[in-house]
Amino acid sequence: MSYYDPVESPDETTVFPYHKLTPPTIADVFRARNRISQHLPKTPLIKSEALSAEFDADVYLKREDTLPTGAFKVRGGVNLLSTLDPDFHDPGVIAASTGNHGQSIAYAGRQFDVPVTIVVPEDANQAKVAAMERLGATVLFSGTDFDDSRVHAEELASEDGYRYVHSANEPALVAGVGTAGLEVAEELPDIDYLFCPVGGGSSASGYCLTVGALTDATVIGAQSEAAPAMYRAWANDHLEPHDRMETFAEGIATRVPFALTTRLLRDRLDDFRLVSEDAIRKGVGDLYRVERIPMEGACAASLAAMRQRADELSGSTVVFPISGRNIELEKLEALVAETV
Numbered sequence: 001m002s003y004y005d006p007v008e009s010p011d012e013t014t015v016f017p018y019h020k021l022t023p024p025t026i027a028d029v030f031r032a033r034n035r036i037s038q039h040l041p042k043t044p045l046i047k048s049e050a051l052s053a054e055f056d057a058d059v060y061l062k063r064e065d066t067l068p069t070g071a072f073k074v075r076g077g078v079n080l081l082s083t084l085d086p087d088f089h090d091p092g093v094i095a096a097s098t099g100n101h102g103q104s105i106a107y108a109g110r111q112f113d114v115p116v117t118i119v120v121p122e123d124a125n126q127a128k129v130a131a132m133e134r135l136g137a138t139v140l141f142s143g144t145d146f147d148d149s150r151v152h153a154e155e156l157a158s159e160d161g162y163r164y165v166h167s168a169n170e171p172a173l174v175a176g177v178g179t180a181g182l183e184v185a186e187e188l189p190d191i192d193y194l195f196c197p198v199g200g201g202s203s204a205s206g207y208c209l210t211v212g213a214l215t216d217a218t219v220i221g222a223q224s225e226a227a228p229a230m231y232r233a234w235a236n237d238h239l240e241p242h243d244r245m246e247t248f249a250e251g252i253a254t255r256v257p258f259a260l261t262t263r264l265l266r267d268r269l270d271d272f273r274l275v276s277e278d279a280i281r282k283g284v285g286d287l288y289r290v291e292r293i294p295m296e297g298a299c300a301a302s303l304a305a306m307r308q309r310a311d312e313l314s315g316s317t318v319v320f321p322i323s324g325r326n327i328e329l330e331k332l333e334a335l336v337a338e339t340v
């Protein structure tokens, strides 16, 4: 057996000997910050007057959409590739993605001169595919959803020896995205609530490790009820795939829960909410109307969860990360028109 052969996995995904399933610590997040601060700016934390009025609270937007690639994930990609084992520089890395994870790895690959291959679903967001190609990645189309693409990427990794960058079973990704939470905890130590969307769970894990540990804040995850795999895993303590995966929000569209992030979220996440697709759609339209920010559907799951818990938020300090801005223009226009 070689280094490139899969090993026994606790979840339904394929993992390789180089995948450590031990959750990172806050020390890993501080180390990640030292590495990525040379490559990425801090992001602004800006009070939203409109949402503050809606919730009778101080609501701050953590503008992760202002990072290069337009989504938080690039923090993780840069951290992982900055410490990549040189043995993998040829043939490089491979990942499956609906778009933002792929853009993150493509960006970091260009930065560190590592070849990048990304497998995307056949109907992937066009703008995200174009962005990955612009960053120099090879984009392969395979399957009808993320999990089909993932299986193909896993096969190519074992056949061709690429370093497979898993979307969640990667302590370096979780520590990297956790740097956003360090920025929040330092700038706003009096935070009471942080609402975070959950797809594979890396982002929520990062906020739990930082904001959850360094402040008294309640950290709440949100997922679409049309794609509740991680919610089920968290609530019922298992790692079984879920058959339903129908969300329009590709950033949180997965059928399979991941071992590392499920464990971390079970230990540390304070609450996890399922929200409706209608509430997600409405959130995208509303935020565009009041703030002129084009947020992705994935991100709007958090706003929908805030609205579920609106009664408790009055008088408190709330952070709502704008996790990404790579929504297709036609989709945004349709949502703004449909939800007036």
Ligand SMILES: *Cc1c(COP(=O)(O)O)cnc(C)c1O
Binding pocket: 071, 073, 100, 101, 197, 198, 199, 200, 201, 202, 203, 204, 251, 252, 296, 298, 299, 323, 324, 325
């Ligand atoms: C990936 C993504 C999410 C979900 O993050 P996970 O770390 O996979 O849970 C939310 N919003 C956007 C914009 C994303 O790209």
